[in-house]
Amino acid sequence: MLKLLLVFVILIPSGLVAQVLKPVDAPGAVSFVINNFGSGVDGSFRGLKGEIRFDTTKLAEASMNVSVDAATIETGINMRNRHLRGEKYFNVEKFPVISIQGSQVKSAGKTDTYMMTARITIKGISKLYTITFSAKPQKNGFFFEGLFTLNRRDFDVGSGSISLADEVKVRLKVAAQQ
Numbered sequence: 001m002l003k004l005l006l007v008f009v010i011l012i013p014s015g016l017v018a019q020v021l022k023p024v025d026a027p028g029a030v031s032f033v034i035n036n037f038g039s040g041v042d043g044s045f046r047g048l049k050g051e052i053r054f055d056t057t058k059l060a061e062a063s064m065n066v067s068v069d070a071a072t073i074e075t076g077i078n079m080r081n082r083h084l085r086g087e088k089y090f091n092v093e094k095f096p097v098i099s100i101q102g103s104q105v106k107s108a109g110k111t112d113t114y115m116m117t118a119r120i121t122i123k124g125i126s127k128l129y130t131i132t133f134s135a136k137p138q139k140n141g142f143f144f145e146g147l148f149t150l151n152r153r154d155f156d157v158g159s160g161s162i163s164l165a166d167e168v169k170v171r172l173k174v175a176a177q178q
Contacts, residue, residue: 021052021141021176023066029174030068034152035165043084045098046072052176054105054135054142064102064116066174070095089158095123108132122155133172141177 023029025048033040047069054062071092073084085092102118118131133146151166152158 019053019055019178021054021178023048023050023052024175024177025049026175029172031171031173032168033171034168037163041075043073043075045069046074048174050099052142052144052174054144054176056135056137059105059107059114062103062105062114062116064100064118067097067099070098070122091123098122102131112136120150122157125155127154131172138175138177141175144172144174144176146172 025046027046028044029046029048031042031044033042035041045068048066050064050066052064052066054064070090071085073081073090073092075081075084084090087094090098099121100118101121102116104117105114106116107113108115112134114133114135116131116133118129119126120129127150129148129150131146131148133144136143136145147169149167149169152168153160153166158164
């Protein structure tokens with residue numbers, strides 16, 4: 001009887017939690033666009049890592065805890081990249097990680113579309129956002145895609161500027177697998 005109870009205790013909880021997925025670090029997984037002198041400047045980050053718990057039948061248990069390496073910022077211009085890594089912008093020596101911690105996932109009312117409350121932390125400053133994203137099932141996981149806008153000055157990234165917009169559009173295109 002004790003052996004049967006032990007098997008029950010070990011096996012049952014694994015079926016009660018959302019599956020644990022690891023994000024795949026790939027080019028363009030975390031990218032952004034910001035207007036500079038009226039033109040869109042594209043960029044991206046690498047070093048994506050963390051854990052995503054997601055199961056469409058167990059949304060109450062879904063969560064995301066992922067980060068990127070701030071020093072990997074890439075805009076296609078080395079001089080700009082170095083400038084953005086500096087103290088005035090991302091200050092990557094002091095704040096090497098940009099993170100997203102999400103929870104409270106619920107359906108957005110469309111097939112494969114969800115909303116999540118996310119705490120985004122940049123330069124040690126955290127702000128809450130609601131992120132709408134899609135989750136397409138794939139072999140051994142999901143492909144997540146979302147787009148949201150944040151204000152760079154809320155995170156002390158750069159200062160006031162006539163040429164550089166405050167709003168940044170962030171795009172997530174993340175494959176996550178078991």
